[in-house]
Amino acid sequence: MARFSIAVIGGTGAEGSGLCVRWAAAGYPIIIGSRSPEKAQRVAQELRELLPPHSAPITGDANGPAAEAGQVVVLSVPYSAQEATLHQIRPGCQGKVLVTVVVPLKPPKVAQVWRPPAGSAAEEAQAQLGPNVRVVAAFQNVSAAHLKELDHPVDCDILVAGDDPEAKAVAMELARAAGMFPVDAGPLANASVPEGLTAVLIGINRQYRVRGSGIRITGIPRES
Numbered sequence: 001m002a003r004f005s006i007a008v009i010g011g012t013g014a015e016g017s018g019l020c021v022r023w024a025a026a027g028y029p030i031i032i033g034s035r036s037p038e039k040a041q042r043v044a045q046e047l048r049e050l051l052p053p054h055s056a057p058i059t060g061d062a063n064g065p066a067a068e069a070g071q072v073v074v075l076s077v078p079y080s081a082q083e084a085t086l087h088q089i090r091p092g093c094q095g096k097v098l099v100t101v102v103v104p105l106k107p108p109k110v111a112q113v114w115r116p117p118a119g120s121a122a123e124e125a126q127a128q129l130g131p132n133v134r135v136v137a138a139f140q141n142v143s144a145a146h147l148k149e150l151d152h153p154v155d156c157d158i159l160v161a162g163d164d165p166e167a168k169a170v171a172m173e174l175a176r177a178a179g180m181f182p183v184d185a186g187p188l189a190n191a192s193v194p195e196g197l198t199a200v201l202i203g204i205n206r207q208y209r210v211r212g213s214g215i216r217i218t219g220i221p222r223e224s
C-alpha cells in the first residue's frame with residue numbers, strides 16, 4: 001500500500017533524524033528539510049545507510065521546497081527556531097497536516113517547565129500557520145536516544161493533541177508506524193502538558209542518570 005510522503009523539517013537533528021529512520025523503514029518516503037539543502041542531502045545519505053532493504057527513500061532539500069513536497073509536514077526544530085522556520089515553510093504547509101514535535105524550553109533551565117505566551121509552542125504554530133494548516137502536537141516525550149536503532153523498542157507512549165480528528169489520526173498512524181503507542185490527549189490547547197512533561201523527563205534523565213526516560217498511560221486497552 002502506498003504511504004504518504006513526510007517532510008521532516010529539522011530532520012537533520014537528533015529527534016527528527018531518528019523519526020525519519022523509523023518512518024522510512026515503515027515505508028513512508030521522507031524529504032528532510034534543512035536551512036541548507038547540502039546538509040539535508042548529506043544527512044539523507046547517512047540515514048539511508050541505516051535502513052533495511054525495501055525501506056522507502058529518504059531525500060533532502062531546503063526547508064521551503066521540502067515542505068512543498070511532503071504530503072504531511074513534521075516540524076522538529078528547537079523552539080528558538082520555530083518562528084523563523086515556520087515563516088519559511090508556511091506556503092508549503094497550506095492545506096496539510098503539520099505534526100509538531102517542538103518543545104518550548106528556556107535554557108539554561110531546561111529541566112523546568114516553561115510555557116510560551118500563547119500557552120504552548122503548538123498553539124503558537126497554529127496561529128502563525130493559519131486555519132488552513134491542521135496542527136497536531138505529538139512525539140514531545142520520546143527521546144532521540146535510541147530512535148535510530150531499529151532493533152531497539154521505543155519505551156514511550158505518544159500523547160497526541162489536536163483539534164482536527166483526521167489530523168490526529170495521521171499523527172497516531174505515524175506513532176504506530178514508528179513502533180509506539182499513540183494516546184489521544186484531547187485538543188491542541190492540551191499540548192502544553194506533553195510539552196511541559198518533556199522538561200520533567202529531562203530532569204528525570206539527570207536524576208536517574210539515564211538517556212531516555214519516557215511515559216506510559218495506564219488504564220486503557222493497549223490495542224486501541
Ligand SMILES: NC(=O)c1ccc[n+]([C@@H]2O[C@H](COP(=O)([O-])OP(=O)(O)OC[C@H]3O[C@@H](n4cnc5c(N)ncnc54)[C@H](OP(=O)(O)O)[C@@H]3O)[C@@H](O)[C@H]2O)c1
Nearest residue numbers: 010012013014015034035076077078081102103140143144
Ligand atoms: N532530542 C530529543 O531527545 C527530543 C525529544 C523530544 C522532543 N524534542 C524536541 O524536538 C525538537 C528537535 O530536537 P532536536 O534535539 O532534534 O534539535 P536539534 O538537533 O538541536 O535541531 C534540529 C534541527 O533544527 C535546525 N536548527 C537548529 N538550530 C536552529 C536555529 N537556530 N535556527 C533554525 N534552525 C535551527 C537544524 O537544522 P538545519 O541546520 O539542518 O536547518 C537542526 O538540525 C526540539 O523542539 C526538541 O525540544 C527533542
